[in-house]
Amino acid sequence: MRKEILYSIILFFPLLIVQTTIVPLIAINGAVPDLIIILLVTFALRNGQMYGTVLGFVYGFLFDVITGSFFGSTMLSKTLEGFIAGYFYNENRLDHNFKSYIFPFIVLLCASVDAVMYTFLTQIDFRSSLLLLLFEQGMLPGMYTSVLSFVVVIFYKRRSSF
Amino acid sequence: MRRIFLIFWESFKEYIVLVVLIVVSLTALSFNQNKAVKNVRAAAFGTFALVTSVVSDFINVAKIKNENEHLAEMNAELMLQINQLRQYGIENRELKSLINLKDSTDYPLIPATIVSKSLTGAQNSLTLNVGTNAGVRPGMPVITDKGLTGIVFSVSDDYSIIRTLKNQNLKLTVKNERSRINAVMKWNGEYLVMINVPKTYDVQPGDRIITSELSSIVPIPIPVGVVVKLNNVERGIFNEVIVKPFVDFIRIEHVFILGIVESRQKNNLELNFYNRK
Numbered sequence: 001m002r003k004e005i006l007y008s009i010i011l012f013f014p015l016l017i018v019q020t021t022i023v024p025l026i027a028i029n030g031a032v033p034d035l036i037i038i039l040l041v042t043f044a045l046r047n048g049q050m051y052g053t054v055l056g057f058v059y060g061f062l063f064d065v066i067t068g069s070f071f072g073s074t075m076l077s078k079t080l081e082g083f084i085a086g087y088f089y090n091e092n093r094l095d096h097n098f099k100s101y102i103f104p105f106i107v108l109l110c111a112s113v114d115a116v117m118y119t120f121l122t123q124i125d126f127r128s129s130l131l132l133l134l135f136e137q138g139m140l141p142g143m144y145t146s147v148l149s150f151v152v153v154i155f156y157k158r159r160s161s162f
Numbered sequence: 163m164r165r166i167f168l169i170f171w172e173s174f175k176e177y178i179v180l181v182v183l184i185v186v187s188l189t190a191l192s193f194n195q196n197k198a199v200k201n202v203r204a205a206a207f208g209t210f211a212l213v214t215s216v217v218s219d220f221i222n223v224a225k226i227k228n229e230n231e232h233l234a235e236m237n238a239e240l241m242l243q244i245n246q247l248r249q250y251g252i253e254n255r256e257l258k259s260l261i262n263l264k265d266s267t268d269y270p271l272i273p274a275t276i277v278s279k280s281l282t283g284a285q286n287s288l289t290l291n292v293g294t295n296a297g298v299r300p301g302m303p304v305i306t307d308k309g310l311t312g313i314v315f316s317v318s319d320d321y322s323i324i325r326t327l328k329n330q331n332l333k334l335t336v337k338n339e340r341s342r343i344n345a346v347m348k349w350n351g352e353y354l355v356m357i358n359v360p361k362t363y364d365v366q367p368g369d370r371i372i373t374s375e376l377s378s379i380v381p382i383p384i385p386v387g388v389v390v391k392l393n394n395v396e397r398g399i400f401n402e403v404i405v406k407p408f409v410d411f412i413r414i415e416h417v418f419i420l421g422i423v424e425s426r427q428k429n430n431l432e433l434n435f436y437n438r439k
Contacts, residue, residue, distance in 0.1 A: 016210075020278030020289070021217045027412050032281045049176045057183045064190075065206045067280035068287045068316055068323035070331075071199060072190030079183045083176070118282060119351065132352070 001047075008043045008055055012062065015039055020067065031140040036063065037111045038149045040078065041085040045097050045106065049086030056082025077117040081110040098156040107149040111142035200316060208318030211289045215277040215321075222275065222415055236307070269382065270421035272296050274304075276414060277321070286328040286349075286411060288312065292419065293320045301379060303420045309385035309408035310334075310373060311417050322419075327354060327386070327407050335377040336386050336405075339370040347371070347386065347405060354387060356403040363401075365389060371405050381422070 019035045026033070036059055044052025060078030064071045088097065088106050097103055171178065193199045274290040292298050294317050304311045304324045312326035325332050333348045336356065341364040345356040359365060369389040373380040385408050393402035 013210075013213075017214050017217055017278075020280060021214050021221060024279045024281055024412055025221075027281065030281075030412070050179055053176065053180050053183060057187070060187070061190075065203050066210045067278070068203060068207055068289070069280055069282060069285045070191070071194045071203070072187050072192075073285070075190055076184060076187035079180065079187060083180050086176070 004043070004047055004051075008039070009058070011039060012036070012059060016063065016066065028144065029140070031144050033141060033144040033148050034111060034114070035145075035148070036078070037081060037114060037145055038107055038152060040082055041103070041107050041110055041149070042098075042152060044082050044085035045089055045103070046094065047086075048089045049083060052082035052086030052089070053079055054082070056080070056085075073118055077114045080117055081114045084113055085110050095156075099153060101153075103153050104146045104149045108142050108146035111145040112139055115139075115141055204316055204318040207289060207316070207323055208293065208321045211277045211291065211318075211321035214289065215275070215291045218275065218277045218415075225415070270297075272298060272419040272421055274298075274322075274417050274419055276417065279411075281412065285330065286326040287315070288324050288326060288411075288414075288417075290322045290324060290417065290419070291320070293318050293322050295319050297421055298322050298419055302422055303373075303380045303384065304417050305384055305420055306409055306414055306417050308410075309387070310380065311409050311411070311414065313379055314419060324417075326411050327409070328411055334379065334386070335374040336371050337374040337376075338365055338389075339372050339383075341365065341369070344374045344376055345403070354405040354407055355393075356405060358400045359403050360399055361394075361401045362399075365392060365401070365403050367391060380420075382420075384420075 015035050023032060023035060040052065040056055040059055043055055047055075056078040057075055059082075060075035063069065063074045063078070085106055088102070090097070097106075272292055274292040274296075276288050277291050278289040280287045280289075288311075290298075290304075298314055298317050300314050300317055302314045304314060310327065312324040312329065313332055314322050315325045316323040327334070327347075328349045330349050330351065333346055335344060336347045337344045343359070343363050343365060345359045347354055347356045349355075356365075356371070367389050371386045371389060372383040373386060375381055375383070387405040387407040389403055390406045391404040393404060
């Protein structure tokens with residue numbers, strides 16, 4: 001368990017560097033995938049709901065402090081996201097979760113909830129179309145993140161085939 | 163009592179932790195303007211930016227060749243424009259001296275490279291590789307060759323965070339270059355909009371929007387964007403004007419910080435962006 005905690009913190013920083021330097025280059029129509037979500041869902045599915053919730057909070061805190069975003073907003077959204085991802089934790093179905101379409105689906109769900117939550121927290125002006133806003137800021141980046149999360153599925157499948 | 167608590171904890175620990183952490187997060191939301199929090203964040207992003215600057219430098223090297231070609235072309239175009247502007251400048255100086263107007267001063271430009279980008283729907287911010295050591299101060303405008311990019315929000319010794327135009331906390335007084343109409347512009351999460359523009363005002367798609375001299379943050383005219391659409395709000399007497407920014411926030415890599423020394427007198431009179439609580 002201690003190893004797992006160490007990994008989850010150590011992996012966060014290089015991924016945040018990639019997220020803030022390289023990922024903006026592959027944005028499609030303003031939709032930027034969130035690699036931190038993939039990492040959080042991975043650890044939440046491996047270690048359970050409590051772990052996911054606390055890890056989400058820690059990731060959110062670090063993200064807010066480091067990137068200068070609205071302090072507390074990412075903390076809240078990532079905490080919820082870790083909680084939701086942890087809900088799908090099942091010790092007997094760990095492999096199944098990672099090797100099937102379930103993983104990208106959970107990522108999509110979490111990313112959408114995260115983006116919607118973040119939008120609600122930081123968005124004061126709802127005079128523009130709310131549904132469109134939720135689609136553009138919630139679903140689109142969520143779908144993009146979900147597509148990228150297939151990398152984890154492929155990685156797990158390959159690893160187990162050796 | 164302890165046993166009851168333990169049973170309760172065992173049954174609902176995930177929910178208890180969730181509620182506690184949500185309460186902590188919500189409390190943190192109110193600490194955004196806290197000086198101690200600001201200091202901690204400045205130190206944290208300064209350290210992190212040190213690493214991201216290495217990565218972004220590496221990425222930038224790959225792009226330099228293409229950029230050089232583009233810059234050479236732009237250089238030629240600008241040379242032609244400068245010749246023309248020089249003529250206008252001479253005429254302008256003569257005319258101003260005739261009517262005894264105070265001339266605008268020179269503003270120092272601090273070149274900077276973007277080392278990381280935090281692009282979220284409502285709170286876009288960029289980290290630059292210059293800080294207080296280079297003379298950067300919170301509240302300074304950040305520009306590119308295309309126009310206004312944002313405002314410096316937080317500064318450490320060697321790095322700074324800017325809030326771009328696509329950040330809800332940045333509200334700017336702008337004006338229509340053609341009809342000279344002033345309005346407040348802000349990011350609504352989807353578009354840049356000039357709000358509360360009376361329907362009778364002369365604003366048309368294609369009009370260039372520049373910063374207004376009424377602004378306490380950017381007192382000189384800098385291009386901001388172009389009007390793309392008028393949202394004819396059915397009720398009321400005001401319109402919303404949708405503006406497309408000149409700067410492409412996803413692609414920009416290099417910016418300049420306008421080293422404007424803020425007028426303390428003016429700052430005390432007006433509540434500018436940086437002083438906003």
